[in-house]
Amino acid sequence: MLSLRRVRRAASGACLALAVTVPPAAAQAAPVASDIRLGAAARQERLGLDHIRYSGAVELELVSQGVRLSADVVDYYLDRHRLTAEGHVVFVTPSSRISAERAELDTQARTGTFFTAFGSASVSDKVDKSFFGGQEPDAFFYGETIEKLGPDRYRIRKGGFTTCIQPTPRWEVTAHSVTLTVGKRAVLTNAVLKVKDVPLFYVPAMYYPINQDDRSTGFLLPIYGSSDIRGSTISNAFFWAVDRSQDLTLMHDWFSKTGHGYGGEYRYVASQGSNGEVRIYRLDERATTYRQNGVDVPLAATDSVDLRGAVVQALPGGFRARGSADFTTDLAARQRYQQDVNAATSPTRSYQGNVSGSVGRGNSISATYASSEVFYGVDDSRTIGSRPRVQFTRALTRLGRLPLYVAATSEYAGISRFDTVDGARTADQSLGRIDATPSLQFPLTKWPFLSVRSSVTWHHTWWTESLASGVQTTDPFYRQYADLRATITGPILTRVWDTPGLGFAERLKHVIEPEVIVQRTTGFEDRDRIVPIESGDYVYGGTTSITYGLTNRLLARRRAGAAVGAKGAGTRELLTVQLQQTHYSDPQASTVDPSYSGGFTDRAGSRFSPIAMSVRANATDTAGATLRVEYDPERGTLEALQLNGTVSAGTWLSSSSGWSRRLYVASVLDPLTRQPSNFLSSRTSVTLGRRHVGGSYQFDLNVSDRQLVQQRLGLFYNAQCCGLALEYQTFNYTGSSITTVTRDRRFNVSFTLAGLGSFSNVLGAFGIGQGASGTRRY
Numbered sequence: 001m002l003s004l005r006r007v008r009r010a011a012s013g014a015c016l017a018l019a020v021t022v023p024p025a026a027a028q029a030a031p032v033a034s035d036i037r038l039g040a041a042a043r044q045e046r047l048g049l050d051h052i053r054y055s056g057a058v059e060l061e062l063v064s065q066g067v068r069l070s071a072d073v074v075d076y077y078l079d080r081h082r083l084t085a086e087g088h089v090v091f092v093t094p095s096s097r098i099s100a101e102r103a104e105l106d107t108q109a110r111t112g113t114f115f116t117a118f119g120s121a122s123v124s125d126k127v128d129k130s131f132f133g134g135q136e137p138d139a140f141f142y143g144e145t146i147e148k149l150g151p152d153r154y155r156i157r158k159g160g161f162t163t164c165i166q167p168t169p170r171w172e173v174t175a176h177s178v179t180l181t182v183g184k185r186a187v188l189t190n191a192v193l194k195v196k197d198v199p200l201f202y203v204p205a206m207y208y209p210i211n212q213d214d215r216s217t218g219f220l221l222p223i224y225g226s227s228d229i230r231g232s233t234i235s236n237a238f239f240w241a242v243d244r245s246q247d248l249t250l251m252h253d254w255f256s257k258t259g260h261g262y263g264g265e266y267r268y269v270a271s272q273g274s275n276g277e278v279r280i281y282r283l284d285e286r287a288t289t290y291r292q293n294g295v296d297v298p299l300a301a302t303d304s305v306d307l308r309g310a311v312v313q314a315l316p317g318g319f320r321a322r323g324s325a326d327f328t329t330d331l332a333a334r335q336r337y338q339q340d341v342n343a344a345t346s347p348t349r350s351y352q353g354n355v356s357g358s359v360g361r362g363n364s365i366s367a368t369y370a371s372s373e374v375f376y377g378v379d380d381s382r383t384i385g386s387r388p389r390v391q392f393t394r395a396l397t398r399l400g401r402l403p404l405y406v407a408a409t410s411e412y413a414g415i416s417r418f419d420t421v422d423g424a425r426t427a428d429q430s431l432g433r434i435d436a437t438p439s440l441q442f443p444l445t446k447w448p449f450l451s452v453r454s455s456v457t458w459h460h461t462w463w464t465e466s467l468a469s470g471v472q473t474t475d476p477f478y479r480q481y482a483d484l485r486a487t488i489t490g491p492i493l494t495r496v497w498d499t500p501g502l503g504f505a506e507r508l509k510h511v512i513e514p515e516v517i518v519q520r521t522t523g524f525e526d527r528d529r530i531v532p533i534e535s536g537d538y539v540y541g542g543t544t545s546i547t548y549g550l551t552n553r554l555l556a557r558r559r560a561g562a563a564v565g566a567k568g569a570g571t572r573e574l575l576t577v578q579l580q581q582t583h584y585s586d587p588q589a590s591t592v593d594p595s596y597s598g599g600f601t602d603r604a605g606s607r608f609s610p611i612a613m614s615v616r617a618n619a620t621d622t623a624g625a626t627l628r629v630e631y632d633p634e635r636g637t638l639e640a641l642q643l644n645g646t647v648s649a650g651t652w653l654s655s656s657s658g659w660s661r662r663l664y665v666a667s668v669l670d671p672l673t674r675q676p677s678n679f680l681s682s683r684t685s686v687t688l689g690r691r692h693v694g695g696s697y698q699f700d701l702n703v704s705d706r707q708l709v710q711q712r713l714g715l716f717y718n719a720q721c722c723g724l725a726l727e728y729q730t731f732n733y734t735g736s737s738i739t740t741v742t743r744d745r746r747f748n749v750s751f752t753l754a755g756l757g758s759f760s761n762v763l764g765a766f767g768i769g770q771g772a773s774g775t776r777r778y
Contacts, residue, residue, distance in 0.1 A: 050079040081108035152182035225748035231257030276311030304330035319357030339764035432464040450490040505556035549580035597640035657682040723752040
């Protein structure tokens with residue numbers, strides 16, 4: 001097989017022959033064929049009635065093809081439109097160039113064969129050069145023979161192909177045959193990928209796109225990996241760019257220990273308001289055994305389907321339909337394979353559909369069908385849903401010239417709530433409910449130092465079923481009460497001062513603003529007859545609550561010279577600190593207040609809620625932090641703490657971290673009992689050297705148990721025309737009663753070639769931004 005470097009040297013020598021010319025008199029020594037135009041030749045001979053030979057630095061043009069040819073000797077047969085060329089043959093088209101030792105061409109059919117040949121083809125000047133290492137987007141090929149099958153189509157026998165234009169290519173694919181369509185694709189059979197002349201992997205067939213568009217149909221490079229549970233893995237994908245508005249990716253994963261999976265992802269943008277993404281994946285597992293914590297765990301053969309997606313579709317009349325699904329037929333199977341920590345530990349599967357739109361001025365209607373199933377065991381779960389929920393809303397409307405505003409909401413909800421234990425439906429609390437909620441609002445904001453907003457809302461609710469001595473019956477129940485609310489705010493301190501010494505702001509503003517919310521819920525009877533399912537069902541009547549708080553803000557105004565719309569222009573909130581607490585006339589109301597994380601508990605009620613403090617800090621464009629703390633002064637405990645921070649430095653560094661601590665007890669509204677949690681999580685990405693080198697690291701730490709639940713490290717290196725991405729993940733979910741696989745270690749490796757993208761597979765490999773992002777650009 002001809003080496004790439006030797007062929008390139010031959011091609012360079014052939015190019016020198018193009019500069020040789022002959023006197024015009026010599027060019028007239030023989031008749032000129034009608035489908036070729038002679039440029040130069042040292043000698044011309046007529047060897048037969050239809051046979052002409054040109055020799056000595058021949059240059060000519062094939063008129064019908066608009067291409068140039070140069071060689072040492074050219075024989076042309078007029079009757080057969082056949083041309084043969086020998087010695088430093090160079091064949092040049094607008095989009096490709098071939099150098100060969102010998103060539104045979106049919107000038108009428110535009111076909112031919114080049115022997116011991118080397119060629120190059122320009123992909124397109126429209127392609128982003130970053131996909132080709134900043135170099136010209138060219139493809140190079142060589143072979144024992146190169147057949148010209150059409151104007152821009154070639155077949156290579158026993159040769160190779162690369163898009164790396166380095167003097168010594170960093171990678172190439174050798175193959176038994178390569179069918180190259182310039183500007184579209186290269187199809188290879190019995191292909192071997194070589195990096196630095198080292199064979200890397202073999203594929204019986206390969207489709208390599210060299211399309212002029214940003215997206216091209218073709219096979220994506222495989223992802224190779226290993227796992228304690230799955231064994232060795234290979235993920236393959238085929239990307240089909242259907243058109244500019246839709247594409248389809250077909251995927252297949254092979255697992256040496258457990259079987260295989262396959263599926264597809266379809267994405268489309270039909271119009272500005274209509275788009276969607278749907279992914280379906282089938283997992284076919286064979287019976288096997290894997291080890292967990294030193295114990296052999298048998299795994300029966302399973303067949304599961306995983307469906308995820310979201311669609312939005314514009315409808316006539318200004319209506320819009322939305323749908324989403326995150327559903328699997330086997331939650332345990334999903335958790336065994338997912339590398340994303342949220343998907344691997346989530347106990348929920350759900351789906352929903354909604355149609356909404358406006359009906360007349362200020363009126364809207366919405367219809368929703370939804371179901372959410374939460375698992376608290378391998379087969380045991382609780383289902384909550386709306387089947388359906390129809391809501392009609394009248395927007396806030398002013399009453400004539402009066403300072404009064406009215407709004408209304410009415411709703412019918414077919415609520416489903418039941419448990420599933422060992423495949424049987426139990427504890428069924430499903431029922432129907434009708435709500436009508438008109439409201440009247442009257443703001444009072446005449447004084448600059450005081451703002452008062454008041455509202456009265458009437459709640460009319462009818463249930464198709466009710467409780468009698470704690471047992472649900474088919475007797476309907478009706479409830480009616482009023483909710484009166486007044487919100488009073490006003491700054492008690494406002495100070496503005498110029499800051500000429502600050503480079504980012506011309507002045508600072510300090511505002512201290514108290515707020516008081518007084519709410520009264522009128523009484524109603526027989527609260528114990530309500531079947532409590534949603535938050536509105538837990539309201540206590542005859543209760544007054546007073547929420548009082550203080551907000552402390554520090555704001556900065558950008559200098560007048562800053563461009564409008566520029567980053568950081570205008571007024572920035574540097575620091576905000578808020579304190580809040582609520583007093584209840586009925587201690588039981590404190591247990592069902594969703595404003596606090598400690599609410600909705602079965603602990604003994606208190607007349608006071610926890611003291612909540614929220615802090616937001618955004619000192620610069622590249623750093624920010626938020627903090628929320630809830631402290632119960634009566635119990636002397638920290639009910640909840642949540643701290644999050646982000647920092648970035650240009651395009652090379654981005655990091656986010658969070659600490660969440662919650663003191664949960666048995667929940668009334670939540671279908672599951674949530675245990676106390678204390679977690680620390682962090683995500684960091686670094687990109688260096690003009691985005692050639694980088695990596696990401698993430699971890700989740702269970703502080704209470706001092707256990708590293710998950711850590712994930714990804715690294716990538718991109719040279720001028722190829723790259724390598726690696727990731728390693730280890731997790732330990734031993735504290736979870738839901739996760740079926742408690743421990744695993746995974747390792748993945750992916751390669752990128754110039755102009756050919758990689759992908760993130762369905763299982764979440766390379767899903768943390770270290771180079772294989774899932775985009776399919778070539």
